[in-house]
Amino acid sequence: MTKFMKNPLLSLIVASSLVFNMACGEDKETPQSCDGVAYEYEGEIGPDHWGEICLDSDCNGNVQSPINITGAVDDATLADIPQTYVATATHIVNKGHTIQFNFDAGSSILVNGEKFDLLQFHTHTHSEHTVNGVHTPLEMHFVHKNATTGKLAVIGVFVEEGAANATLEGLADHLPATINATYDTTATFSALDFMPSDKSYFTYSGSLTTPPCSEIVTWIVMEHHIEADVHQIEHFEHLEHENARPVQGLDGRTIRHHKG
Ligand SMILES: [Zn+2]
Numbered sequence: 001m002t003k004f005m006k007n008p009l010l011s012l013i014v015a016s017s018l019v020f021n022m023a024c025g026e027d028k029e030t031p032q033s034c035d036g037v038a039y040e041y042e043g044e045i046g047p048d049h050w051g052e053i054c055l056d057s058d059c060n061g062n063v064q065s066p067i068n069i070t071g072a073v074d075d076a077t078l079a080d081i082p083q084t085y086v087a088t089a090t091h092i093v094n095k096g097h098t099i100q101f102n103f104d105a106g107s108s109i110l111v112n113g114e115k116f117d118l119l120q121f122h123t124h125t126h127s128e129h130t131v132n133g134v135h136t137p138l139e140m141h142f143v144h145k146n147a148t149t150g151k152l153a154v155i156g157v158f159v160e161e162g163a164a165n166a167t168l169e170g171l172a173d174h175l176p177a178t179i180n181a182t183y184d185t186t187a188t189f190s191a192l193d194f195m196p197s198d199k200s201y202f203t204y205s206g207s208l209t210t211p212p213c214s215e216i217v218t219w220i221v222m223e224h225h226i227e228a229d230v231h232q233i234e235h236f237e238h239l240e241h242e243n244a245r246p247v248q249g250l251d252g253r254t255i256r257h258h259k260g
Contacts, residue, residue, distance in 0.1 A: 018033065042047075047059075052239060057211055058213045060251075065248060066209055071255065083107075089187075092183045099122060117145055123240065127139035138158075140157040142155040142194075160225045165232055199260030200259050229239055
């Protein structure tokens, strides 16, 4: 890290990339720190080795994500998640392993009365979570952060193949094709446009699904799916390739279910 400090511009770039990389980690090559560590989805720096590729990795921990959702316990004390989502432009970034849509400030959710601000969503092809062992072709992760504690609440939305998704229409053609390339949308939309109308969800304590796999995430996985057509899904598959971490052990955790 010290060598970067001699170059203020480079330091700024590194610092900026750390902010954007919080939710999923991402590329680059710092062997000591997990910040920006290089990883892949197979081979020598594939998921089996993520626990050893950097010093502060939690990837071998026992509160990891994603998981296979099965045996969830109905919990009548859970309620719909209050979502204050406003329509904003988004700034689409090709992060190498994923396509990320950064929202402007102003949207948030409440989880147990705690406010989490919406930062971005990004996608995984195929889905990372499974339900009774079944994947969908795409999963969206809406990343929210508590500005005080730094903890995250991530809403997972399964996307299955079906009708064209009206919100993705006009976006799918503009996904940046090269790493770090960006595209700023002119159209505005709200995260609500991607939420299933039925508010039922599964919730459990877990982690980031990329190095350093920090165990700081309250997961809220929507039970009901949304749809996108085969061409829209293919746009993401073409750019991201396979970017789904295999499911992790529950290790005694309880999955709770809210019926919306
Ligand atoms: Zn993700």
